[in-house]
Amino acid sequence: MATDIANPISPPSSNKAAINGALRKKLQGYVGFANLPNQVHRKSVKKGFNFTIMVVGESGLGKSTLVNTLFNAPLYPPKEYAPLTEESPKTVGIQLFSTDIEENGVRLKLNVVDTPGFGDFINNEDSWKPILKTIEGRFDAYLEQENRVNRSKITDTRVNACLYFIAPTGHSLKALDIEFMKRLHNKVNLIPVIAKSDTMTHEEIAAFKERILLDIAHHDIKIYHAQHYDSDDIETINETKDVMSKIPFAIVGSDKAIETPDGRHVRGRKYPWGVIEVDNEDHCDFVKLRQMLIRTHMEELKEFTNDIHYENYRTEKLLAMGYQQDNSVFKEIDPVAKLEEERAMHEAKLIKMEQDMKHVFQQKVQEKEAKLTQSEAELYAKHKEMKDALEKQRLDLEEKKRRIEQGRPITPEKTKKKGFGFAGK
Ligand SMILES: Nc1nc2c(ncn2[C@@H]2O[C@H](COP(=O)(O)OP(=O)(O)OP(=O)(O)O)[C@@H](O)[C@H]2O)c(=O)[nH]1
Numbered sequence: 210m211a212t213d214i215a216n217p218i219s220p221p222s223s224n225k226a227a228i229n230g231a232l233r234k235k236l237q238g239y240v241g242f243a244n245l246p247n248q249v250h251r252k253s254v255k256k257g258f259n260f261t262i263m264v265v266g267e268s269g270l271g272k273s274t275l276v277n278t279l280f281n282a283p284l285y286p287p288k289e290y291a292p293l294t295e296e297s298p299k300t301v302g303i304q305l306f307s308t309d310i311e312e313n314g315v316r317l318k319l320n321v322v323d324t325p326g327f328g329d330f331i332n333n334e335d336s337w338k339p340i341l342k343t344i345e346g347r348f349d350a351y352l353e354q355e356n357r358v359n360r361s362k363i364t365d366t367r368v369n370a371c372l373y374f375i376a377p378t379g380h381s382l383k384a385l386d387i388e389f390m391k392r393l394h395n396k397v398n399l400i401p402v403i404a405k406s407d408t409m410t411h412e413e414i415a416a417f418k419e420r421i422l423l424d425i426a427h428h429d430i431k432i433y434h435a436q437h438y439d440s441d442d443i444e445t446i447n448e449t450k451d452v453m454s455k456i457p458f459a460i461v462g463s464d465k466a467i468e469t470p471d472g473r474h475v476r477g478r479k480y481p482w483g484v485i486e487v488d489n490e491d492h493c494d495f496v497k498l499r500q501m502l503i504r505t506h507m508e509e510l511k512e513f514t515n516d517i518h519y520e521n522y523r524t525e526k527l528l529a530m531g532y533q534q535d536n537s538v539f540k541e542i543d544p545v546a547k548l549e550e551e552r553a554m555h556e557a558k559l560i561k562m563e564q565d566m567k568h569v570f571q572q573k574v575q576e577k578e579a580k581l582t583q584s585e586a587e588l589y590a591k592h593k594e595m596k597d598a599l600e601k602q603r604l605d606l607e608e609k610k611r612r613i614e615q616g617r618p619i620t621p622e623k624t625k626k627k628g629f630g631f632a633g634k
Pocket residue numbers: 267268269270271272273274275297298299300301324325326327404405406407408460461462463478
């Protein structure tokens with residue numbers, strides 16, 4: 210099904226002057242995803258785009274109606290009314306709708322995940338579980354495809370944006386809203402919207418928005434925060450600021466054409482006191498929401514999904530499966546640091562060599578010293594022995610001399626025994 214979403218219900222030509230009148234703010238240029246080529250590479254444009262939106266919120270807040278309004282296409286088959294209760298029919302179970310939209314040669318495959326409204330049960334405690342399961346299930350499917358041997362054709366069904374519908378109570382967020390948003394904010398780009406904002410006055414909407422943002426900040430809920438693609442481009446910065454200033458978007462949904470009192474045919478809701486136009490920026494933020502989703506921030510929403518939410522999920526999952534990450538492989542090689550490292554290694558090597566040489570030298574000196582000490586001791590012993598022998602000789606000679614002087618004969622044996630040259634004399 211190919212639908213022109215950039216031109217929601219065209220009014221008859223006779224009423225065109227009235228459209229340009231005071232009530233309706235005329236859009237500058239066209240609004241649509243044909244602008245995407247400015248955001249990404251031409252190749253992606255050729256391939257076409259794939260975008261998945263999820264709608265979450267209490268039952269009956271107009272989720273299905275908004276999706277039809279957003280894409281100006283009856284994505285939802287008309288809900289059958291139950292004849293007995295005459296109650297509005299509900300979405301039961303998670304439903305997926307897909308449509309191909311083409312604009313200026315750019316193809317967009319749009320997927321919408323509609324979740325059943327919650328809040329109807331006595332105990333709504335776990336109503337977030339199936340929604341979280343769907344988001345994670347889509348991450349798992351992507352992870353499984355990434356791990357295949359052949360990864361050339363990966364089908365990406367990951368949820369790129371989650372429109373969270375807040376009931377137009379005018380009070381603060383409900384405990385259930387807080388619980389839901391907290392459960393989802395780390396898994397998906399959360400975009401809060403005030404449903405059925407036609408039931409509130411402008412002042413009430415402004416005060417309610419303020420209150421919601423305070424609650425979100427108080428509970429540390431991370432909602433999607435658009436970034437500037439090109440900080441030098443003042444137009445982009447202003448556009449992003451403008452879009453961000455509208456969050457939470459106060460929206461009105463209607464896929465029906467109605468006639469305004471001045472004869473225009475518009476998408477809107479008719480009341481006894483007047484008409485609320487869906488595509489009128491003075492009436493609600495629907496145009497801004499569509500602009501952000503399709504025109505200005507689609508690629509960024511996809512990037513955030515892949516780089517932040519999916520990456521975190523993947524890391525947690527792989528760690529839980531026992532995979533360890535070797536961070537050293539991600540260490541960037543800094544040439545200065547590398548040189549420094551090499552220099553340190555070289556220095557350490559030199560120090561080691563110096564120490565080894567010192568050790569060998571000391572060993573040799575010690576050995577020499579030991580040898581010298583030993584020969585000194587030997588010399589000393591020899592010297593002592595000679596000295597003792599000479600002393601003994603001196604004593605013998607003195608004895609002989611004394612005997613000769615006393616006239617006593619010298620015993621030849623004794624002389625012989627001595628072995629000194631007196632024996633023959
Ligand atoms: N006043 C008003 N009514 C709306 C708006 N959007 C939808 N409705 C009406 O609200 C009723 C419920 O709308 P649905 O789109 O079926 O709501 P839902 O959130 O999909 O409901 P579930 O399927 O139960 O989750 C319908 O009668 C819609 O016409 C809106 O912006 N303003």
